[in-house]
Amino acid sequence: MTTKLVYFAWVRERIGKPEEEIDLPAGVVTVRDLLNHLKTLGEEYENALQYPDVIRVAINQEHVEHDEKIAGAREIGIFPPMTGG
Secondary structure, three states: OEEEEEEOHHHHHHHOOOEEEEEOOOOOOEHHHHHHHHHHHOHHHHHHOOOHHHOEEEEOOEEEOOOOEOOOOOEEEEEOOOOOO
């Protein structure tokens, strides 16, 4: 399953690209699985996602929790927590 990932703010800066399309292994079912899988793709991903509990995720532009299933997602946005200002 090819999935489009879009990275925002410092997640994008640390990974070094604004977006990509990747093929996810069959075992990647939830947002949590996705974040854990991405951390295995290289040091830049590990640095960006070293605190997965603070990472926010949107599936098809809708905010979701980390236990949400990603099946059928056209686009998954990954970004840091929102800050005031």
